[in-house]
Amino acid sequence: MTDRRGVVAKRAEDLMPGVPYVRGWNRARQSASALADQLVLLGLDSDFPGLVADVNVVGDGLVQLGTVRPEAAELLATLIAAGLRAELHGTTAETPATARREAPAA
Known part of the structure; x- marks a missing residue:
C-alpha cells in the first residue's frame, strides 16, 4: 500500500x-x-464495515477504511469539507442529520 507520494x-x-x-x-x-465512534454518531457505521487497524512493514500504523460504496465515500468527503469550512469560518458545522439528508443520492 503506497500513496501517490510514496509515504x-x-x-x-x-x-x-x-x-x-x-x-x-x-x-x-x-x-x-x-x-x-464518530461514524456511529453519524449513523454511518454500517457504511464502513471494513474499518480496521493495521500496520505496515516498517511498523507505522495504518487505518484501513475497507471497501465502501461510492455514496458513503462521497458523504464522508462532504462531512469533512463541512467541518473544514466551519473551522475556517469560525462557525458550527451543519448537523449530521442535515449532512446525511443533503448527500447526493445514487
Missing part, C-alpha cells in the same frame, strides 16, 4: 524482529476506534 509502505504480512509493530498497530487501533 506509506506496504502493509506488514511477514513480521521482522526489531520492528515496533505493536506500537504502530496500537496507535492505528486508537485512531480507528475514534473514527468508528
Whole structure:
C-alpha cells in the first residue's frame, strides 16, 4: 500500500524482529476506534464495515477504511469539507442529520 507520494509502505504480512509493530498497530487501533465512534454518531457505521487497524512493514500504523460504496465515500468527503469550512469560518458545522439528508443520492 503506497500513496501517490510514496509515504506509506506496504502493509506488514511477514513480521521482522526489531520492528515496533505493536506500537504502530496500537496507535492505528486508537485512531480507528475514534473514527468508528464518530461514524456511529453519524449513523454511518454500517457504511464502513471494513474499518480496521493495521500496520505496515516498517511498523507505522495504518487505518484501513475497507471497501465502501461510492455514496458513503462521497458523504464522508462532504462531512469533512463541512467541518473544514466551519473551522475556517469560525462557525458550527451543519448537523449530521442535515449532512446525511443533503448527500447526493445514487
